[in-house]
Amino acid sequence: MNERDELHLLTGAYALNALNETERAAVDGYLAESEEARTEVTELSDTAVMLGLASPPVTPSPEFKANLMALISTTPQLGSGRATNAETDAAVTPLAAVPPVPTAPADAVPTSEDQASIREIAAGTTRSADARAQARWYRRPMTMLVAAAAAVALFAGGAVVGQQFTDANYQEAMAQAASLAELTAAPDVERSESPVSGGGTATLVWSEALQRSAMMFDSLPKLTGDLVYQLWYIGDAGAVSAGTFSASSGQDWRILEGSIGEASAVGMSVEPEGGSEQPTTTPIVVIEDA
Amino acid sequence: MLRLVPSFSEPSEDYVSDVESVSKEALLRRIAEGDQQAFSRLYDDVAPRVLGLIRRLLIDHAQSEEVAQEVFLEVWQTASRFDENKGGASTWILTMAHRRAVDRIRSSQSSRDRDTKVGIRDFAPEYDHVSETVEVTIEHERVKGAMERLTALQRQAVCLAYYGGYSHSEVAALLKVPIGTVKTRLRDGMIRLRDELGVAS
Numbered sequence: 001m002n003e004r005d006e007l008h009l010l011t012g013a014y015a016l017n018a019l020n021e022t023e024r025a026a027v028d029g030y031l032a033e034s035e036e037a038r039t040e041v042t043e044l045s046d047t048a049v050m051l052g053l054a055s056p057p058v059t060p061s062p063e064f065k066a067n068l069m070a071l072i073s074t075t076p077q078l079g080s081g082r083a084t085n086a087e088t089d090a091a092v093t094p095l096a097a098v099p100p101v102p103t104a105p106a107d108a109v110p111t112s113e114d115q116a117s118i119r120e121i122a123a124g125t126t127r128s129a130d131a132r133a134q135a136r137w138y139r140r141p142m143t144m145l146v147a148a149a150a151a152v153a154l155f156a157g158g159a160v161v162g163q164q165f166t167d168a169n170y171q172e173a174m175a176q177a178a179s180l181a182e183l184t185a186a187p188d189v190e191r192s193e194s195p196v197s198g199g200g201t202a203t204l205v206w207s208e209a210l211q212r213s214a215m216m217f218d219s220l221p222k223l224t225g226d227l228v229y230q231l232w233y234i235g236d237a238g239a240v241s242a243g244t245f246s247a248s249s250g251q252d253w254r255i256l257e258g259s260i261g262e263a264s265a266v267g268m269s270v271e272p273e274g275g276s277e278q279p280t281t282t283p284i285v286v287i288e289d290a
Numbered sequence: 291m292l293r294l295v296p297s298f299s300e301p302s303e304d305y306v307s308d309v310e311s312v313s314k315e316a317l318l319r320r321i322a323e324g325d326q327q328a329f330s331r332l333y334d335d336v337a338p339r340v341l342g343l344i345r346r347l348l349i350d351h352a353q354s355e356e357v358a359q360e361v362f363l364e365v366w367q368t369a370s371r372f373d374e375n376k377g378g379a380s381t382w383i384l385t386m387a388h389r390r391a392v393d394r395i396r397s398s399q400s401s402r403d404r405d406t407k408v409g410i411r412d413f414a415p416e417y418d419h420v421s422e423t424v425e426v427t428i429e430h431e432r433v434k435g436a437m438e439r440l441t442a443l444q445r446q447a448v449c450l451a452y453y454g455g456y457s458h459s460e461v462a463a464l465l466k467v468p469i470g471t472v473k474t475r476l477r478d479g480m481i482r483l484r485d486e487l488g489v490a491s
Contacts, residue, residue, distance in 0.1 A: 012477030017392040018451040018458045044477075045385060046377065047484040051452050052384045054433035055346040057338035064355055065333060071359070072329060072366045077322070079370060189326065 004030065008037055015044035066180045070216055070253055073191060074203060179255045183212050196220060196268070196285045204266050204287040211259040213266060213289065220247040223270065230271040231256055232279060233263035234286065242266065244275040264288060314379035315372075322369035329366055336380060337362075340387045347391040347455045357394050361387045388452070395455040436486035444479030447472050 007030040013019050014027045031038050183189065183205060193203040200220040206213035215231060223229065223246060231242035231254065243257035256266065267283035312328075314335060320328035340361055345354040365383055372382055437445055443465070450461045458476060462469040483489075 009473050009477055012448075012475075012480040013451065013458045013473055015480055016448065016451040016476060017389055018456065018461065018476060020457060020459075040481075042377070043484050043489055044480045046381055047480055047487060047489045048388065048452060049381045049384045050429060050483075050487050050489065051433055051448075052343040052388055053339060053380075053429035055339075055342045055453075056430070057342040058345050058354075059338045060341050060355065060358065064359070065330075065337070068333065068359060068362055069326065069330060071363060073326060075363060075366060077324060077367050077369065 004034070008034075008040075011037060011040045011044055014041055015048045070180060070205075073189070073205060074193075074216070179212065180214055180253060183207055183210060183214055183255070190289075192287050192289070194285050194287045198284050202268065202285045202287065204289060206260060206266075206289050208260070211261075213256045213260055214253055215256065215266065215268065216253040217247065222247050226273045227270050228273055228275060229268055230275045230279070232267045232269065232283070233258065233260065234265040234267050235261070235263040237262070239267070239279055241275060241277070244271065260289060315374050318365075318369050318372045318379050318382075321366065322372070332365070332379070333362060336383055339380070340383060343384060343387050344391045346453055347388070348394060353394065354391075357390050358387070361390050364390075392455045396457075432487060433483075436483050439486050440479050440482055441475075443467070443471075444475045444482065447475040448479040448483070451476055 007027055010019060010023060010027050014024065019027065027041075031041060188209045189205060189207045191203055191205045193201055196202050196217070198221055201218045202220070203216045203218075204213060205216060220229075228244040228246055230244045232239040233242050233256070240258065240263070243254065245254050265286050265288045267279070267286040269279040269281045269283045271280060312331070314332055317328045317332040317335075321332065337358070341354060341358045344357050344361070345351065348354045348357065361383070364386060372379065376382075437449075440448070446465055447461050450456045450464060451458065454461075456464065458472045459469055461476075462472040465472065467475075
């Protein structure tokens with residue numbers, strides 16, 4: 001039996017993902033030159049998919065979908081065929097984690113042209129089919145959005161450790177998850193990211209149509225015992241509370257209470273447990289929603 | 291191109307929740323343009339199948355969700371690479387899901403975890419070990435029928451490889467037969483299944 005015969009014998013194992021990397025590469029090479037083998041592998045791979053469909057379906061939890069929708073809303077996509085491998089390799093982040101989004105230096109001043117494309121990108125990413133817009137999106141993920149978000153109030157955060165987020169109300173968590181999923185899938189959804197002073201980043205996600213917004217956090221520090229994070233709608237009339245919460249470890253998100261209304265920004269401050277009527281500390285992040 | 295999974299790829303079947311009957315392939319094209327709503331709909335269509343398959347391989351639910359998340363992120367990121375001429379959306383996604391689940395199994399740590407959990411049980415001869423589950427799909431019945439037409443060794447080898455995520459050399463060790471025999475049985479077993487299931491171009 002010659003080498004080609006040997007490789008052809010591996011079509012079944014190939015379709016079943018039962019080869020090691022070396023063997024797989026060898027078969028890939030063989031497939032490139034044998035149409036007969038390609039046809040066989042395609043058919044056997046399709047047969048394998050039938051075996052997959054025969055597994056009992058398992059419906060993921062609503063939280064799983066909500067988290068996933070939140071993840072994709074901050075995950076750049078590969079462009080269409082035009083991008084070179086180098087570009088795409090650089091653009092695609094490891095799949096297992098939320099891609100770290102580069103943040104703009106606080107003094108970055110976007111040009112008016114940037115501003116225009118920012119608006120275009122912010123408003124159009126869920127709809128635009130234009131490949132150039134897409135390419136631009138990959139080159140400058142959130143950076144300019146952050147610069148455009150403006151008004152990032154900074155202060156030196158104190159030591160923050162401790163309190164574990166406990167979700168006493170599972171039903172509420174489910175409702176929140178469904179609400180976030182609906183928000184991130186809204187046709188007019190927009191988002192803007194900003195660093196949080198004291199650590200981490202915050203992304204405001206909002207939909208005018210739904211009159212709903214959410215804040216998603218990455219690496220938000222935990223607070224000590226008697227303190228909570230409080231979210232605020234900020235408008236000409238001042239600040240209106242949008243709810244309080246404690247940070248869980250790593251990623252977290254909150255649907256804001258109330259509706260955006262006339263507010264032009266959303267902020268967050270550290271407040272005593274139970275929250276405050278008005279912010280009593282300097283906001284650690286403010287993101288404009290206009 | 292192949293139209294092998296009629297009950298899964300046609301809009302009329304159970305898993306399609308789309309009121310407007312948009313095909314998964316059309317949804318993928320929209321996803322490639324950044325359409326999150328299209329992603330949401332495609333997710334609703336295929337997520338139970340994706341998680342079901344991954345769970346079948348990994349057993350552990352938390353790990354299965356992690357891998358399912360990887361798969362869906364990959365769908366989101368690489369939707370522009372989907373080529374309809376090479377097969378349907380379901381085929382693309384489930385092939386990706388199987389590959390990722392197998393990758394996870396082969397990483398040494400999870401392999402150890404899984405072996406502890408499963409105890410390398412000999413589940414291959416009894417294909418029907420899912421019979422206790424409430425939901426029995428049409429595909430399950432068809433595949434079960436086709437499996438019965440295989441020889442015992444073909445069936446064991448294919449099941450260990452596909453549902454167990456074992457490599458051909460591991461299958462050979464588990465079944466105590468030479469690797470060459472396993473390669474052959476995996477191929478002629480799959481060809482038999484292809485013919486029994488009516489999968490052909």
